Amino acid sequence: MRKLLNSFKLEYAIVLLVFTLILVLDLTQNMLVDILLPVSILSLLGLVSAFVLPNVLLTWLIIFVTIIGSVIMMVGIVYLPFIERLVLIFTIPVFSMLGAYVKSLGGIRGSALSDQNNIITYTNHVNSVTKLKNKKNAARFYAHYLSFIRDAQNEKLTIEVICINWAHNRQYMQLNSSEYNRVLKKIADSLKKDRLPDEVLYYTDPGTFLIFSTQQHVNLKNHLDRKMKGDLDKIKYADQGVSHDLQYKYAYQSVNAQNIDKFNTFKELDNNLKRQFETDIVVEYQ
Numbered sequence: 065m066r067k068l069l070n071s072f073k074l075e076y077a078i079v080l081l082v083f084t085l086i087l088v089l090d091l092t093q094n095m096l097v098d099i100l101l102p103v104s105i106l107s108l109l110g111l112v113s114a115f116v117l118p119n120v121l122l123t124w125l126i127i128f129v130t131i132i133g134s135v136i137m138m139v140g141i142v143y144l145p146f147i148e149r150l151v152l153i154f155t156i157p158v159f160s161m162l163g164a165y166v167k168s169l170g171g172i173r174g175s176a177l178s179d180q181n182n183i184i185t186y187t188n189h190v191n192s193v194t195k196l197k198n199k200k201n202a203a204r205f206y207a208h209y210l211s212f213i214r215d216a217q218n219e220k221l222t223i224e225v226i227c228i229n230w231a232h233n234r235q236y237m238q239l240n241s242s243e244y245n246r247v248l249k250k251i252a253d254s255l256k257k258d259r260l261p262d263e264v265l266y267y268t269d270p271g272t273f274l275i276f277s278t279q280q281h282v283n284l285k286n287h288l289d290r291k292m293k294g295d296l297d298k299i300k301y302a303d304q305g306v307s308h309d310l311q312y313k314y315a316y317q318s319v320n321a322q323n324i325d326k327f328n329t330f331k332e333l334d335n336n337l338k339r340q341f342e343t344d345i346v347v348e349y350q
Contacts, residue, residue: 114163
């Protein structure tokens with residue numbers, strides 16, 4: 065019930081504002097002196113001030129109006145009954161505060177909706193566990209790089225692709241989803257740490273990571289691969305007090321002007337990498 069009330073705070077505030085306005089205007093019609101017009105004008109001024117002025121200026125306005133109004137109505141010579149004087153004094157302060165309350169709730173609602181849209185956009189592009197962009201983003205990056213290779217007309221310009229798959233990861237997820245997510249994050253963090261800053265990492269499928277890099281010197285490439293594999297082998301899956309070693313499958317592909325027609329789309333590249341994984345499976349169980 066409390067959550068329901070919290071979700072409709074803005075609506076309740078608007079209803080309260082409208083109800084108060086109707087109540088005040090109705091009371092003015094039953095008073096000895098007709099003050100409907102001045103109360104209507106003061107109510108409008110209070111609401112306009114609430115939505116136009118910053119909170120600090122609005123606060124000072126309420127204080128100033130209350131003090132000046134009290135002095136004029138109570139000390140000065142005004143031929144009005146006491147109730148009418150009170151209504152005129154507090155009309156602007158009351159409606160200014162109600163308007164400010166509605167404005168603040170509207171700002172919170174707008175901010176919440178904006179944050180929600182940002183979260184939806186983020187989750188549509190980034191995996192929540194690995195904090196890496198997804199397959200669609202990888203496809204866009206690959207297409208952009210291919211167009212760059214075609215335009216450059218340089219046979220030496222090459223994009224290196226490394227695909228890493230955590231073997232049997234779906235089975236591990238079924239055993240213990242929390243531990244699965246922990247290990248998955250550990251793998252992602254290890255790759256972020258071991259790969260070069262100019263290499264681009266993606267999380268394309270369950271348990272599958274993709275790395276794009278420019279062509280590297282053989283010694284550097286071998287060093288990075290050894291370091292990466294060594295750190296990945298240190299990651300363990302722990303369930304019910306038992307640690308399990310993880311198995312990985314690796315697929316490599318270089319794409320340049322000479323073979324670009326074979327890997328003209330990301331789907332063709334992805335299929336090639338998956339076929340390499342299937343070959344690894346055959347070797348593993350021979």
